[in-house]
Amino acid sequence: MTTSPYHHGNLREALVGVAVDVVRERGPEALVLRELARRVGVSHNAAYRHFADREALVDAAAERALEALVATIRRRLARVEEQDPVRRARRRLMEIGVGYVEFALAEAGLFRLLFTAYPDPPDGAHGDGEGDDPYGMLNAALDELVEVGYLAARDRVGADVTCWSAVHGFAVLNVEGPLRGLSADERDAALTGLLLGIDRGLGAGGDWPSLADG
Amino acid sequence: MTTSPYHHGNLREALVGVAVDVVRERGPEALVLRELARRVGVSHNAAYRHFADREALVDAAAERALEALVATIRRRLARVEEQDPVRRARRRLMEIGVGYVEFALAEAGLFRLLFTAYPDPPDGAHGDGEGDDPYGMLNAALDELVEVGYLAARDRVGADVTCWSAVHGFAVLNVEGPLRGLSADERDAALTGLLLGIDRGLGAGGDWPSLADG
DNA sequence: ATGCGATGTTGACATTGGTAACTCCAAACG
DNA sequence: CGTTTGGAGTTACCAATGTCAACATCGCAT
Structure with missing residues (x-):
């Protein structure tokens, strides 16, 4: 509910979530930062407030997988x-x-x-x-x-x-x-x-x- | 010797060769078409006369590895x-x-x-x-x-x-x-x-x- | 010699990861 | 109650990559 159009609320979780979805559907190599952003309905680069780089996001998703x-x-x-x-x-x-x-x-x-x-x-x-x-x-x-x-x-x-x-x-x-x-x-x-x-x-x-x- | 500055002679072999080199040094993910071309001293895209796409070149290198x-x-x-x-x-x-x-x-x-x-x-x-x-x-x-x-x-x-x-x-x-x-x-x-x-x-x-x- | 097909080249395009500089909002503080 | 401060997102931009299309060049068969 706290989703003002600007501040997403908890982008981090959302990103990891779609990341997991994407990986399940199309494998780890399909894990594309910009697409995740798109799916979450946020601009690319938004992810960089929560993850140092692509790898960090991948790691987070991997933790879920584990x-x-x-x-x-x-x-x-x-x-x-x-x-x-x-x-x-x-x-x-x-x-x-x-x-x-x-x-x-x-x-x-x-x-x-x-x-x-x-x-x-x-x-x-x-x-x-x-x-x-x-x-x-x-x-x-x-x-x-x-x-x-x-x-x-x-x-x-x-x-x-x-x-x-x-x-x-x-x-x-x-x-x-x-x-x-x-x-x-x-x-x-x-x-x-x-x-x-x-x-x-x-x-x-x-x-x-x-x-x-x- | 048959290396006129234009027609390379046997680009295919040369490409596979450097591909193998690169993979040995830096792994399969470092296998970048354009860099191989550079190493061989040929323009990017030259590879496309010998390989359908990146994957084909990777496969050729994999054969060597096998x-x-x-x-x-x-x-x-x-x-x-x-x-x-x-x-x-x-x-x-x-x-x-x-x-x-x-x-x-x-x-x-x-x-x-x-x-x-x-x-x-x-x-x-x-x-x-x-x-x-x-x-x-x-x-x-x-x-x-x-x-x-x-x-x-x-x-x-x-x-x-x-x-x-x-x-x-x-x-x-x-x-x-x-x-x-x-x-x-x-x-x-x-x-x-x-x-x-x-x-x-x-x-x-x-x-x-x-x-x-x- | 000549013309044609294989081989390379240049130029462009869309995508991607990443940096920099800006904007927006909410909560902390006076 | 106004202001300021900083976290969260945004736009603009860049270099690199794979790939396509159009053009250039060379050698060999005619």
């Missing part, structure tokens, strides 16, 4: 009802992977945005809180796997990078890489295979039954 | 001297991964170029020749693993996607993702862990000794 990704993963995690601690932990790890890929495919634009402007490294500092980022959630899940005895502590090191690499690679290849064009069925099968492979690899120390059957 | 990647992998494969068929096959698969990542890190610009303009899918059609692309080489290596009895035929399906995903993901995260900034040592360790994990996962059917020791 939240969306986290939300998707959380949603998937919440659906796990498994009771047995070991099976539960393993299932949770898989769901993180599924959620990650689900988001990448459903929101290809946002997913790509996320990695054209990523907030630098996650700073090896894992181990504190669960973190509100996917990497933190992954680490939490892996720690859980150690606690329940599925993953040998010795194999915990590097497991995060391995898991992330596999799932991220799968997502990238399917979204913008040579694997786009796979049918939904092929994709699902491949992803299941990938995740089961990880699950099997992590638990290779003991003699656990596959999550696939049962 | 060749370079393949060369790097071949070089690594050629160095494997292992005699025992099983160990040899396993080692070869690992070297493909190492080569892939090595290239991504050493030639970050070219690697990124490769995936900003990728020649569509590899067309599920694997099984013919080894192919001169990394995907073909990967498939050949996996087939070899089946032949020597390390990889169960049943697990062959999807193994290609799993391997590619893991290695590609690792490369991407390290080159342009949140894992850039890892020290060389950390990176090496993580990659070794990843590749051993794959090796272990593929051979999980039998009871093979790790490639790490011995």
Whole structure:
């Protein structure tokens, strides 16, 4: 309501909003400052009162994208009802992977945005809180796997990078890489295979039954 | 020598050449038509006699990048001297991964170029020749693993996607993702862990000794 | 020699990100 | 209640880029 024709009210939010819209529709490369201004009904250059430059706006939008990704993963995690601690932990790890890929495919634009402007490294500092980022959630899940005895502590090191690499690679290849064009069925099968492979690899120390059957 | 001041001789090659140079130095986004022309000492627009548009030139450069990647992998494969068929096959698969990542890190610009303009899918059609692309080489290596009895035929399906995903993901995260900034040592360790994990996962059917020791 | 087609050139145009200088309004202060 | 001050938007402008159209130049076949 406080929208006098001049002072917009909260241009910043509005800009980030349309930015997200545009990215969802046409990808990060379609993120054009002047068009955003047009859409919001404001002159170009208005944006410069709120963002240092184009990149700053892109970063702001990327933050939104990250939240969306986290939300998707959380949603998937919440659906796990498994009771047995070991099976539960393993299932949770898989769901993180599924959620990650689900988001990448459903929101290809946002997913790509996320990695054209990523907030630098996650700073090896894992181990504190669960973190509100996917990497933190992954680490939490892996720690859980150690606690329940599925993953040998010795194999915990590097497991995060391995898991992330596999799932991220799968997502990238399917979204913008040579694997786009796979049918939904092929994709699902491949992803299941990938995740089961990880699950099997992590638990290779003991003699656990596959999550696939049962 | 045939360089009269007017007709350049073979502009096409020259353009692709400097394009590759620029990408190596400053990445794919620095690939600016007009600058290439300047570098070659020709007027802008000259390029349009040889390329339909910017994208066509990018594609041509990407082709070069692909060749370079393949060369790097071949070089690594050629160095494997292992005699025992099983160990040899396993080692070869690992070297493909190492080569892939090595290239991504050493030639970050070219690697990124490769995936900003990728020649569509590899067309599920694997099984013919080894192919001169990394995907073909990967498939050949996996087939070899089946032949020597390390990889169960049943697990062959999807193994290609799993391997590619893991290695590609690792490369991407390290080159342009949140894992850039890892020290060389950390990176090496993580990659070794990843590749051993794959090796272990593929051979999980039998009871093979790790490639790490011995 | 000559004329034609491939190869380059010049000139223009619309778009984009960005800077500078101006304007407008609202709230703080006397 | 008037004024001033500064945040928020605006217009004017610039250089760079991709691309199109029209023109120039050269070599080779006739």
